[in-house]
Amino acid sequence: MSDFRSHLAQICDLNHAAAVLEWDQETYMPSAAAEARAHQIATLRRLAHELLVSEKTATHLEKGSDESSSDDDALYRVTQRDFDRAIRIPADLVEELAETAALARQAWRTARESDTFSTFAPHLEKIVELNLRKAEAVGYDEHPYDALLDEFEPGMKTAEVANVFAELRDQLVPIVQALTAEVKPDDRMLHRHFPHDAQWDFGVGVITDFGYDFNRGRQDLSTHPFTTTFSISDVRLTTRVDEAFFNPAFFGTLHEAGHGMYEQGVDGALERTPLADGTSLGMHESQSRLWENLVGRSRGFWSHYYPKVQNAFPDALGDVSEENFYRAINRVENSLIRVEADEVTYNLHVMVRFELETEMIEGKIGIADLPEAWNDRIEAFLGIRPSNDAEGVLQDIHWSLGAIGYFPTYALGNLMSTQLFDQANSDIPDLSSQISSGSFEALLEWLRTHVHRHGRKKSANEILTDATGTGLSVESWIHYIRRKYEDLYGL
Numbered sequence: 001m002s003d004f005r006s007h008l009a010q011i012c013d014l015n016h017a018a019a020v021l022e023w024d025q026e027t028y029m030p031s032a033a034a035e036a037r038a039h040q041i042a043t044l045r046r047l048a049h050e051l052l053v054s055e056k057t058a059t060h061l062e063k064g065s066d067e068s069s070s071d072d073d074a075l076y077r078v079t080q081r082d083f084d085r086a087i088r089i090p091a092d093l094v095e096e097l098a099e100t101a102a103l104a105r106q107a108w109r110t111a112r113e114s115d116t117f118s119t120f121a122p123h124l125e126k127i128v129e130l131n132l133r134k135a136e137a138v139g140y141d142e143h144p145y146d147a148l149l150d151e152f153e154p155g156m157k158t159a160e161v162a163n164v165f166a167e168l169r170d171q172l173v174p175i176v177q178a179l180t181a182e183v184k185p186d187d188r189m190l191h192r193h194f195p196h197d198a199q200w201d202f203g204v205g206v207i208t209d210f211g212y213d214f215n216r217g218r219q220d221l222s223t224h225p226f227t228t229t230f231s232i233s234d235v236r237l238t239t240r241v242d243e244a245f246f247n248p249a250f251f252g253t254l255h256e257a258g259h260g261m262y263e264q265g266v267d268g269a270l271e272r273t274p275l276a277d278g279t280s281l282g283m284h285e286s287q288s289r290l291w292e293n294l295v296g297r298s299r300g301f302w303s304h305y306y307p308k309v310q311n312a313f314p315d316a317l318g319d320v321s322e323e324n325f326y327r328a329i330n331r332v333e334n335s336l337i338r339v340e341a342d343e344v345t346y347n348l349h350v351m352v353r354f355e356l357e358t359e360m361i362e363g364k365i366g367i368a369d370l371p372e373a374w375n376d377r378i379e380a381f382l383g384i385r386p387s388n389d390a391e392g393v394l395q396d397i398h399w400s401l402g403a404i405g406y407f408p409t410y411a412l413g414n415l416m417s418t419q420l421f422d423q424a425n426s427d428i429p430d431l432s433s434q435i436s437s438g439s440f441e442a443l444l445e446w447l448r449t450h451v452h453r454h455g456r457k458k459s460a461n462e463i464l465t466d467a468t469g470t471g472l473s474v475e476s477w478i479h480y481i482r483r484k485y486e487d488l489y490g491l
Helices: 002-027 031-052 055-063 070-086 091-114 117-138 144-152 158-181 196-210 247-264 281-295 299-312 322-329 346-362 367-382 408-427 431-436 441-450 460-468 475-489
Strands: 217-221 227-231 234-239
Touching: 002 031, 002 055, 002 070, 002 091, 002 227, 002 234, 031 055, 031 070, 031 091, 055 070, 091 117, 117 144, 117 346, 117 367, 144 158, 144 346, 158 346, 158 408, 158 475, 196 247, 196 299, 217 247, 227 247, 234 247, 247 281, 247 441, 281 408, 281 441, 281 460, 299 322, 299 431, 346 367, 346 408, 408 431, 408 441, 408 460, 408 475, 431 441, 441 460
Parallel strands: 217 234
Antiparallel strands: 227 234
16 A cells, blocks of 8 residues: 555656646746746656556556555545546647647737737647547547546536536526616725735735635735645645735635635645545635635625725725725626626626537637637626627636636536535534634634545535535525625615
């Protein structure tokens, strides 16, 4: 068993080394280094892949465990799943995908800054082609997108996502229509001047209160916020700061801290194994959305933190009441930018991306036609139309990462977040008063116990069912939205 763990540890080390290079590419790397960095990342990803699909892995899996601990059983089960998937994908394809994505990230950044989709289009075309090759290599029963979705949300099928989204959309659209027809709260105070350093310090202070451990992590700036993990004791966050808008940095910081605390909370005994990771991106997103929205946009949270935020930004918020600020940060309106969208309309942004991704994979949308298709779909779902590609098809980083099949997990995580939070409130009767006093230890400990510590030992569905008694459902989230916004809008 120790030899097997040592073998798996080498694979983890290679993947984490590649992640360090990818993190550096998004934070500090000079732009001229993109091509060299692409080769470096591709080499590490290929070596990790070759070790995973090696005869040594196969021999260990065939031999099985001579111990019977739950950790060992899970380690063999998860490694077998990873092996079965990886062995179908040629090492050349793994390397080509990694190299293509590394170059695409730089092209996406340039395209977004200059609002020129044509700069990114050839890279995206290749990414779609390589993902199609990967889907065919992995295999699928119903839809090629199934093979891609399974990488991020194991066991989930395209048809299941479509059914969940259809049910969610049927209930959500009338709510959005009712709320956006109302007089919107004044949010002009959120667009005053918020100095960079003060935003940074305020956000860091809050996530430190949450329980994000800066002795085992750090925060840096990037074009698109993300979280990455090099080990349980080294989990990095990034955010972006807009001095003319309060929301992006603050709520982005809370969001990424939710991801980071998940990774920091994995059982240390799972370190340097395939189990030391979030079980799915949907479950990961449940953690980020829980801290960002269910905590960070709650009335109780701001009853504690509003005097602090006023003190941090006296010029911007000194003349603003707590109630008006609370209403402003929860304003519902159809908007163009997903990461700045309110929590009610956010899922509609995800549905747009899911539909476009499946149609790209099916060949129904050509890459050259994607900007127009994007604009048409946003207009159909949200009633507004992007005026340029930077606020349209180029706004998200994920396709440049090679990640097709990722976007649905954002909405799935929203649904999971309220299911878990409802149960936490049931198990911790005074949770709301704890949040109102700026105390988060009990909530974090509940999440550590029921979600974080398991890593990949349990599937997302097992975690959800064991913690709440039920599988994925839209009802908890819809109930939360109705309850909160009936109060806010008086409907």
